[in-house]
Amino acid sequence: MADDRTLPxxxxxxxxxxxxxxxxxxxxxxxxxxxxxxxxxxxxEKAGLFDVSHxxxxxxxxxxxxxxxxxxxADILGLATGRQRYGLFTNAAGGILDxxxxxxxxxxxxxxxxxxxxDHDIAHLRARIDGxxxxxxxxxxxxxxxxxxxxxxxxxxxxxxxxxxxxxVADWAGAEIWLSRSGYTGEDGFEISxxxxxxxxxxxxxxxxxxxxxxxxxxxxxxxxEAGLPLFGQDLGEDTTPVExxxxxxxxxxxxxxxxxxxxxxxxxxxxxxIARGAPRKRVGLLPQTRAPMRAGVAIFESExxxxxxxxxxxxxxxPSLGAPVAMALVAAxxxxxxxxxxxxxxxxxxxxxASLPFIRPTYKR
Amino acid sequence: xxxxxDHEWVLADGDIVTVGITxxxxxxxxxxxxxxxxxxxxxxxxxxxxxxxxxxxxxxxxVAPLDGEIVEVNDALADTPGMVNEDPLxxxxxxxxxxxxxxxxxxxxxxxxxxxxxxE
Numbered sequence: 001m002a003d004d005r006t007l008p009x010x011x012x013x014x015x016x017x018x019x020x021x022x023x024x025x026x027x028x029x030x031x032x033x034x035x036x037x038x039x040x041x042x043x044x045e046k047a048g049l050f051d052v053s054h055x056x057x058x059x060x061x062x063x064x065x066x067x068x069x070x071x072x073x074a075d076i077l078g079l080a081t082g083r084q085r086y087g088l089f090t091n092a093a094g095g096i097l098d099x100x101x102x103x104x105x106x107x108x109x110x111x112x113x114x115x116x117x118x119d120h121d122i123a124h125l126r127a128r129i130d131g132x133x134x135x136x137x138x139x140x141x142x143x144x145x146x147x148x149x150x151x152x153x154x155x156x157x158x159x160x161x162x163x164x165x166x167x168x169v170a171d172w173a174g175a176e177i178w179l180s181r182s183g184y185t186g187e188d189g190f191e192i193s194x195x196x197x198x199x200x201x202x203x204x205x206x207x208x209x210x211x212x213x214x215x216x217x218x219x220x221x222x223x224x225x226e227a228g229l230p231l232f233g234q235d236l237g238e239d240t241t242p243v244e245x246x247x248x249x250x251x252x253x254x255x256x257x258x259x260x261x262x263x264x265x266x267x268x269x270x271x272x273x274x275i276a277r278g279a280p281r282k283r284v285g286l287l288p289q290t291r292a293p294m295r296a297g298v299a300i301f302e303s304e305x306x307x308x309x310x311x312x313x314x315x316x317x318x319x320p321s322l323g324a325p326v327a328m329a330l331v332a333a334x335x336x337x338x339x340x341x342x343x344x345x346x347x348x349x350x351x352x353x354x355a356s357l358p359f360i361r362p363t364y365k366r
Numbered sequence: 367x368x369x370x371x372d373h374e375w376v377l378a379d380g381d382i383v384t385v386g387i388t389x390x391x392x393x394x395x396x397x398x399x400x401x402x403x404x405x406x407x408x409x410x411x412x413x414x415x416x417x418x419x420x421x422x423x424x425x426x427x428x429v430a431p432l433d434g435e436i437v438e439v440n441d442a443l444a445d446t447p448g449m450v451n452e453d454p455l456x457x458x459x460x461x462x463x464x465x466x467x468x469x470x471x472x473x474x475x476x477x478x479x480x481x482x483x484x485x486e
Contacts, residue, residue: 031396036396036397036422040422218396222422291399291400291444291447292400292418293425317422318399318420320397320422325399325400346418
């Protein structure tokens with residue numbers, strides 16, 4: 001295994017007091033001096049600056065939309081220019097190969113995929129689409145939180161004119177910025193693709209703003225967990241279908257049974273059948289009823305004595321905004337929403353109950 | 367006060383030894399959100415994992431630094447685990463062990479040795 005790759009802004013993170021951890025082949029800032037708890041709360045109240053340059057950025061030719069629909073169940077032909085949509089690469093069994101963002105811009109399609117799956121996804125795209133171009137000369141930053149627009153608009157005025165899932169190309173001091181009003185924290189905010197050689201300058205233009213603080217990977221995980229957003233590799237994987245994962249909304253109406261372009265993506269038979277008749281499992285929010293966090297892998301039972309688990313925690317930890325542990329789990333579809341459940345934590349059956357997702361109220365600017 | 371390689375501090379008063387974690391350990395753990403303490407009157411052996419401590423990031427264990435009997439635990443930690451980050455060497459002690467052999471503490475590090483150990 002090669003050494004972990006360093007982010008273009010590694011030195012800036014170090015200067016800001018980051019602790020680094022290996023993640024998906026990259027050395028990532030997991031937290032800064034404030035710590036995960038304070039960073040999480042800051043992002044929910046103000047604006048947090050994240051470096052997500054490890055994620056894969058990919059360009060496709062504009063006429064690749066039809067071919068892309070052969071890989072994802074999202075409605076790509078119906079995606080308007082200047083808009084972005086959440087999508088999933090599925091496999092023939094209806095499982096999930098990765099989740100991604102797909103933007104249609106003037107003259108191309110712009111994709112953002114998970115770091116750990118970037119190589120896989122690019123090969124997967126190239127098997128079907130000509131002109132797949134990985135973007136290797138751009139950093140990706142995210143500015144998230146209720147004050148994100150107020151912090152960004154002074155240097156990128158177009159930010160104030162965008163709504164949730166809009167994408168724009170803008171100029172910042174001669175640098176071409178690719179901007180989307182999106183993120184993965186449950187907060188309003190932006191993802192900002194910046195040429196690598198201008199990324200530090202861009203970050204340094206935001207950081208002096210007293211609304212803005214750098215936020216690490218640790219808080220990114222607790223923020224997305226509270227927001228009920230699934231993470232590929234934990235809540236989503238090749239053995240999870242979009243229906244089980246609660247992501248039917250990511251399957252365009254046009255791609256479902258009775259739609260203009262029904263099916264036509266890998267695993268469509270399985271997935272459309274599950275939409276019609278239900279899936280064996282469902283992703284649920286889980287609120288542990290003691291202070292003990294239930295982390296990924298904790299087995300869920302319907303009673304203190306049941307021998308066969310009814311599910312497994314896929315993501316779990318402490319939710320700083322709730323001040324309590326939170327989790328997401330895949331459980332048997334027939335599990336009643338009000339059933340008392342028990343998580344096996346270090347050999348003890350601790351009580352938990354199902355809660356609707358998200359755990360917090362998102363602030364997306366629709 | 368003496369220090370263990372597991373980043374615990376131990377403080378003897380006769381045959382009663384109070385145990386907590388060092389400031390270094392608390393910083394490394396990050397924000398502590400949950401602590402599970404042993405039951406009073408439990409007999410423990412050196413190396414037994416007797417405390418679970420969870421931060422926002424992860425769960426870890428604290429081991430008994432000596433053989434003995436747990437005679438008191440710091441119940442305040444269950445309700446306010448964040449004390450560990452604020453005052454690890456003081457109010458956030460974990461438990462007290464009645465030990466058979468207080469001399470067993472001698473093998474542990476002095477403050478200077480511990481500082482060398484963690485590279486400070």
